[in-house]
Amino acid sequence: MTDRNQTATLADVAQAAGVSTATVSRCLNEPEKVSERTRKKVIAAVNTLGYAPNFAAQAMAARRSKTLGAVIPTMANAIFAEGLNAFQETVMEAGYTLLVATSNYDPDEEETQIRTLLARGAEGLMLIGHERNQSIKDYLAKRNVPKVVAWAHDPQRVGSSIGFDNARAMAAIVNHVKGLGHNHIALIAPPTEGNDRVQARIAGAADAVGHALPTEIATYDLDAAADAFARLMTLSPRPTAVLCSNDVQAAGAIMQARAMGLAVPGDVSVTGFDDLAIARAVDPAITTVRVPHKRMGRMVAEQLLSRLAGGADRMVELETTLVVRGSTAAPQ
Amino acid sequence: MTDRNQTATLADVAQAAGVSTATVSRCLNEPEKVSERTRKKVIAAVNTLGYAPNFAAQAMAARRSKTLGAVIPTMANAIFAEGLNAFQETVMEAGYTLLVATSNYDPDEEETQIRTLLARGAEGLMLIGHERNQSIKDYLAKRNVPKVVAWAHDPQRVGSSIGFDNARAMAAIVNHVKGLGHNHIALIAPPTEGNDRVQARIAGAADAVGHALPTEIATYDLDAAADAFARLMTLSPRPTAVLCSNDVQAAGAIMQARAMGLAVPGDVSVTGFDDLAIARAVDPAITTVRVPHKRMGRMVAEQLLSRLAGGADRMVELETTLVVRGSTAAPQ
DNA sequence: GATGAAAGTGTAAGCGCTTACATTCCTGAA
DNA sequence: TTCAGGAATGTAAGCGCTTACACTTTCATC
Numbered sequence: 001m002t003d004r005n006q007t008a009t010l011a012d013v014a015q016a017a018g019v020s021t022a023t024v025s026r027c028l029n030e031p032e033k034v035s036e037r038t039r040k041k042v043i044a045a046v047n048t049l050g051y052a053p054n055f056a057a058q059a060m061a062a063r064r065s066k067t068l069g070a071v072i073p074t075m076a077n078a079i080f081a082e083g084l085n086a087f088q089e090t091v092m093e094a095g096y097t098l099l100v101a102t103s104n105y106d107p108d109e110e111e112t113q114i115r116t117l118l119a120r121g122a123e124g125l126m127l128i129g130h131e132r133n134q135s136i137k138d139y140l141a142k143r144n145v146p147k148v149v150a151w152a153h154d155p156q157r158v159g160s161s162i163g164f165d166n167a168r169a170m171a172a173i174v175n176h177v178k179g180l181g182h183n184h185i186a187l188i189a190p191p192t193e194g195n196d197r198v199q200a201r202i203a204g205a206a207d208a209v210g211h212a213l214p215t216e217i218a219t220y221d222l223d224a225a226a227d228a229f230a231r232l233m234t235l236s237p238r239p240t241a242v243l244c245s246n247d248v249q250a251a252g253a254i255m256q257a258r259a260m261g262l263a264v265p266g267d268v269s270v271t272g273f274d275d276l277a278i279a280r281a282v283d284p285a286i287t288t289v290r291v292p293h294k295r296m297g298r299m300v301a302e303q304l305l306s307r308l309a310g311g312a313d314r315m316v317e318l319e320t321t322l323v324v325r326g327s328t329a330a331p332q
Numbered sequence: 333m334t335d336r337n338q339t340a341t342l343a344d345v346a347q348a349a350g351v352s353t354a355t356v357s358r359c360l361n362e363p364e365k366v367s368e369r370t371r372k373k374v375i376a377a378v379n380t381l382g383y384a385p386n387f388a389a390q391a392m393a394a395r396r397s398k399t400l401g402a403v404i405p406t407m408a409n410a411i412f413a414e415g416l417n418a419f420q421e422t423v424m425e426a427g428y429t430l431l432v433a434t435s436n437y438d439p440d441e442e443e444t445q446i447r448t449l450l451a452r453g454a455e456g457l458m459l460i461g462h463e464r465n466q467s468i469k470d471y472l473a474k475r476n477v478p479k480v481v482a483w484a485h486d487p488q489r490v491g492s493s494i495g496f497d498n499a500r501a502m503a504a505i506v507n508h509v510k511g512l513g514h515n516h517i518a519l520i521a522p523p524t525e526g527n528d529r530v531q532a533r534i535a536g537a538a539d540a541v542g543h544a545l546p547t548e549i550a551t552y553d554l555d556a557a558a559d560a561f562a563r564l565m566t567l568s569p570r571p572t573a574v575l576c577s578n579d580v581q582a583a584g585a586i587m588q589a590r591a592m593g594l595a596v597p598g599d600v601s602v603t604g605f606d607d608l609a610i611a612r613a614v615d616p617a618i619t620t621v622r623v624p625h626k627r628m629g630r631m632v633a634e635q636l637l638s639r640l641a642g643g644a645d646r647m648v649e650l651e652t653t654l655v656v657r658g659s660t661a662a663p664q
Numbered sequence: 665g666a667t668g669a670a671a672g673t674g675t676a677a678g679c680g681c682t683t684a685c686a687t688t689c690c691t692g693a694a
Numbered sequence: 695t696t697c698a699g700g701a702a703t704g705t706a707a708g709c710g711c712t713t714a715c716a717c718t719t720t721c722a723t724c
Contacts, residue, residue: 007475009710020674025712035672050471055452056388056397057710060679065388076417077609081407088434097448100432102420116429120387139382143339222609251613258615277409277554281583283590283615341680352704357682367702389680392709 008049016045028053065121068304071101071113072128073195077220077248078276080128083150086297087126094305107194111136118145124304126150130157131196146307150300152197153317160313162299166197167204169289169320170243173271174208176287176322177241180330182269186239187215188228188249198245201273205243214239218249225252226259233260233268240268240331247272247279250286254327265329275323284326292318340381348377360385397453400636401431403445404460405527409552409580410608412460415482418629419458426637439526443468450477456636458482462489463528478639482632484529485649492645494631498529499536501621501652502575505603506540508619508654509573512662514601518564518571519547520557520581530577533605537575546571550581557584558591565592565600572600572663579604579611582618586659597661607655616658624650 014021019038027034027042034042045051059065068091072080088098099117103110111133117125124146140147149161177185187205192198206212214235216228225244229252232239244250250272257264264270264284272279272288279286296318303314346353351370359366359374366374377383391397400423404412420430431449435442443465449457456478472479480492509517519537524530538544546567548560557576561584564571576582582604589596596602596616604611604620611618628650635646 010712011710021711022675022713023673026673029712033672038672050474052447052451054392054710056391057679058712059388060386060392060681060709061711061713063679063712075407075413076410077413078408078410081409081413085408085434097452102417115384119384120429142382222613248609248613251610255613277580278583278610278613281554281580281587281610281614342682343680353681354683354705355703358703361682365702370702386680389709390682392679392711393681393683395682395709 007054008051009054010051012049013042013045013051016049017041059121065123066096067099067121068096068124068126068301069099069101069114069117069120069122070126071103071110071117073103073105074220075102077246078278079220079246079274080151083293083297083300086294087301088297090298090301091305094301096305105191105193105195107131107133110194114140118143124148124308126300126304128152129196130154130161131194131199146304148300148303148307150296152200153315154196154200155315157315158313160303160307160315162296162303162316162318164291164296164318164320165204166200167207169273169291170201170204171208172320172322173243173273173287173289174205176324177243177269177271177328178209180241180269180328182241182331184237184239185209185213185241185243186232186235187213187243187245188218188225188232188253189215189245190220190249191217201245213243218252220246220248222248222252222255225249226256229253229256230260233262238268241271241328242268243271245273247274247276247286247288250288250327251278251282254282254284254286264327266332269328269331271328279323279325287325287328288323290321290323292320339386340383341386342383344381345374345377345383348381349373391453397455398428399431399453400428400456400458400633401433401446401449401452401454402458403433403435403442403449405435405437406552407434409578410610411552411578411606412483415625415629415632418626419633420629422630422633423637426633428637437523437525437527439463439465442526446472450475456480456640458632458636460484461528462486462493463526463531478636480632480635480639482628484532485647486528486532487647489647490645492635492639492647494628494635494648494650496623496628496650496652497536498532499539501605501623502533502536503540504652504654505575505605505619505621506537508656509575509601509603509660510541512573512601512660514573514663516569516571517541517545517573517575518567519545519575519577520550520560520564520585521547521577522552522581523549533577545575550584552578552580554580554584554587557581558588561585561588562592565594570600573603573660574600575603577605579606579608579618579620582620582659583610583614586614586616586618597659598664601660601663603660611655611657619657619660620655622653622655624652 010021010024014024024042027039091098101113127149129152151163153163153165189198216231218224218228250270253270254264272286275288275290279288342353342356346356356374359371423430433445459481461484483495485495485497521530548563550556550560574585582602585602586596604618607620607622611620
């Protein structure tokens with residue numbers, strides 16, 4: 001801890017330029033309020049000293065951090081990557097920086113991450129799904145932090161959200177499969193706790209067929225999905241269609257089908273969700289639901305910025321589209 | 333901007349607990365220095381007020397942020413996700429928080445991201461690869477910011493790095509393919525500018541065969557790789573093996589081969605790099621190089637923390653392993 | 665040239681914390 | 695009982711910035 005990280009301060013720049021710190025600050029933040037002459041002097045000083053503003057000091061003095069936060073369940077698969085990217089881009093264009101945290105699908109972890117982001121000065125949050133601990137909901141309400149919920153749409157809720165109707169999207173898949181003639185349909189879904197998107201999908205599927213479907217729980221990786229698929233294949237009657245909550249799981253299911261010598265879609269149809277790259281990479285390509293991730297991310301950012309500027313809450317429902325590919329066909 | 337975000341401050345807690353701010357601060361940061369009695373009072377006050385420390389103020393007063401930064405090329409594919417995750421976990425265990433930024437494989441963008449992270453108080457950085465703008469190198473050197481380079485190992489360089497020998501890993505693939513009897517080998521690689529890992533891989537392949545190989549450049553997505561594969565198939569003699577710089581590209585190549593009616597590995601062998609999930613999801617599964625992402629991420633964090641604590645620079649070379657799967661076979 | 669408004673600049677008070685140093689309290693040995 | 699010395703606490707000086715307010719210049723107008 002010697003003089004590491006020694007950095008020029010505003011005062012250094014001011015001295016070098018022969019002006020006051022106020023002028024330097026203005027020059028950097030509201031250049032139009034400073035005369036041409038002074039501006040040049042200041043900029044020269046900034047450059048020679050390699051001055052970079054200290055973020056903490058800035059945030060503290062101005063009492064706003066120009067920072068937004070996002071907490072997503074995971075970075076481990078691509079589900080959120082694209083939306084987050086679009087979110088980030090939009091946010092940066094507006095001069096804000098983004099703090100990202102992951103909750104690992106754990107409500108408690110999400111809560112601490114939210115608190116951390118807030119302590120770090122996040123002025124607004126993007127959150128995934130509606131469901132979370134009551135304590136953190138209260139906290140957010142009390143602090144009056146603008147937030148917008150993404151990846152979910154539920155007209156029953158209040159507040160800002162940009163998302164799609166998970167139940168309806170799932171129902172669309174079910175109807176497609178039913179339309180092909182399948183009567184023995186089963187589900188592979190990730191753990192439902194704290195995940196209202198998945199709950200909605202399971203419920204949507206049940207609604208569409210009129211009863212609850214046999215469901216195996218698997219985490220978001222190939223092997224877990226493969227195991228779940230194997231378990232489903234022991235049921236009798238054996239399902240002729242397996243609907244997965246995610247393309248990765250669908251890929252795992254297809255992988256396992258291959259290992260078991262079952263043809264897809266000949267012996268069993270498989271569907272995914274999200275339309276990730278992997279959906280087209282596997283053989284057969286996966287019938288899935290395309291979610292407008294990019295658009296969603298961008299709209300979340302816009303809505304959040306609008307809330308920050310005093311705008312009203314808004315709920316937007318985005319359309320999803322069924323993408324039929326080779327992994328589904330009529331049962332033999 | 334009314335009284336939004338009003339939050340209890342240290343002073344509020346101090347008043348509520350009937351002690352000084354210094355005591356509250358100590359109670360939170362060095363509890364052992366405070367008597368049992370006071371501690372209880374303070375903790376009670378903290379809870380009833382819902383106090384959370386203001387990060388900016390903390391960082392400013394203590395003149396250290398307990399923050400590390402990482403800038404990775406992209407979150408769009410899974411390449412860096414796993415390593416970053418491990419990095420993050422290790423860093424959090426040590427009580428640090430992590431700031432992540434993406435450069436989109438653009439050196440200039442990387443430079444601004446690094447500056448941003450530093451302005452935000454990052455005390456150390458994880459960077460991918462050795463190659464970057466001289467200006468930012470100078471800046472880091474001048475500010476004496478501890479950094480460790482990941483994903484690359486180059487004995488020629490100085491400083492801390494945890495990585496593997498990209499050239500050697502690629503040579504291993506080439507040797508495997510050559511060993512199967514292939515003489516017409518081609519490459520699909522991402523844009524090489526500012527990406528020393530890819531440059532090393534291309535060079536490693538060239539070394540292993542004794543001459544430069546026909547190479548098509550494609551970004552990290554299925555379609556770009558598919559196009560690149562199609563272009564390679566127009567060469568004469570037609571390559572019997574296509575080595576990709578990444579599993580996603582390999583998946584794209586296989587997808588395209590299927591579309592063109594070419595059998596993999598019958599008509600053409602394909603290899604990948606990284607051993608991502610997708611490598612096992614596709615059919616045939618991809619012969620690839622397994623990189624110890626998790627271990628690497630963890631070691632980078634440890635090395636960075638050690639540097640922060642005054643430790644010395646260290647260069648670690650990790651082993652990679654060739655994983656032979658169905659996508660490679662002897663040429664017909 | 666005098667005048668007042670507008671434009672440019674400076675002064676200084678914090679923002680919410682940490683921490684060196686000063687002060688007070690408590691303990692046990694003499 | 696006394697008192698040294700450690701333990702517990704308080705006081706107050708910043709950390710590097712922004713910004714209200716005060717002040718000085720500039721300049722068009724009369």
